[in-house]
Amino acid sequence: MVAMPTDRPSLLPPGSSDLERAVDRASARVGDVAADLGALWNPATCPIELLPWLAWALSTDIWDPDWSEARKRQEVAVAIAVQRRKGTRGTVADLLARFDELLELTEWWETVPPGPAHTFSVILPIGAGGGDRATAAFARAIVRDVSRVKPARSHFILVQSLQASAEQLIYGGAQLLAFVRHGFVADDDEPDIYLLTEDGEPITDEANVPLEEVG
Template sequence: MTTLLPPNSTELEYKLEIAKSAETNLERRLNSMINVDSIPDVFLDFLAVQLSVDYWRFDWMPSLKRSRLKQAFDQHRKKGTPYAIKKALEPFGYAVKLVEWWQTNPVGIPGTFYLELDLVGKELTKETYKEVNRLIDETKPASRRISSVNITSNPVLNMGNIIAMQDSIIFECNPGP
């Protein structure tokens, strides 16, 4: 058994630690508090601070919070890459296609990229647009800038037992220099 006691502890202190360890099992409790799937919902916000999750909202559903927590380490490793931008938007249900300047025909302006974002049945609102821009800005490399964002929204129309897809709405944004 590993101990938290200093080397100059008495025999009595060691025996008390052994007696208490069976009852408290601190290591097991700490591991359960770090496991994203088993942590109680009320502690998710604290775990987000501990894992330095870049974008977090307290009003999210616990399932979305857990999803963001599971991605935190991977996102920090890959921050500033196209992969990170895609992963930042996917938990919200968006399909993302990122094209960098050297992948376009003709070749675009060096250091730029554009996004094609499909909201997959979600409505395009001002809040959604602000959220998308914030996520992109927080995860993109500092040396890159967006040349344009094409957002496609196919709202789902629910009429009783019938679900119909409405016409697609495409919003294009060309940010300035």
């Protein structure tokens, strides 16, 4: 028979098994471990190795293990405020600003003529030199994170516009509007990148196949 600590009466009934009493005793020891819950729930003082769990507990939608410690603590610190505004234009705009200051958000009613209801476009002008913002990986990251904070009823497209030699080409990846086009599907986590005209129509080859970005 496993003896119980004399300073802690057991709540188990007299007929409890040895295993039940052993678990009860182990739980008693765990309860004696000192833990500063206030520090653990504070983004500024939570141990860095436990910070991902605090982020999960506070429903942080966006998390990257490669962020700096300061960035991780900041994201956790604003988690509750973000959740209060989640699903609003302001939340999407704040997210885009963290990605790149050149990103523009245009809602359906701001276009001429107005687009399909409850849709919006995310537009990123890029220079002829390209750079990180011109890559498919950058586009996929924007689509992924915007999808997590946008209004549930809204659909959007991401367009990267390239100004080169006085002719504007637009290439974009769409995470769909209210309809399926150019082979995209609503749950596509890695949208293809197609060349589009200024009017948003695909640039095709002689076989009428949309031209896709390479590399």
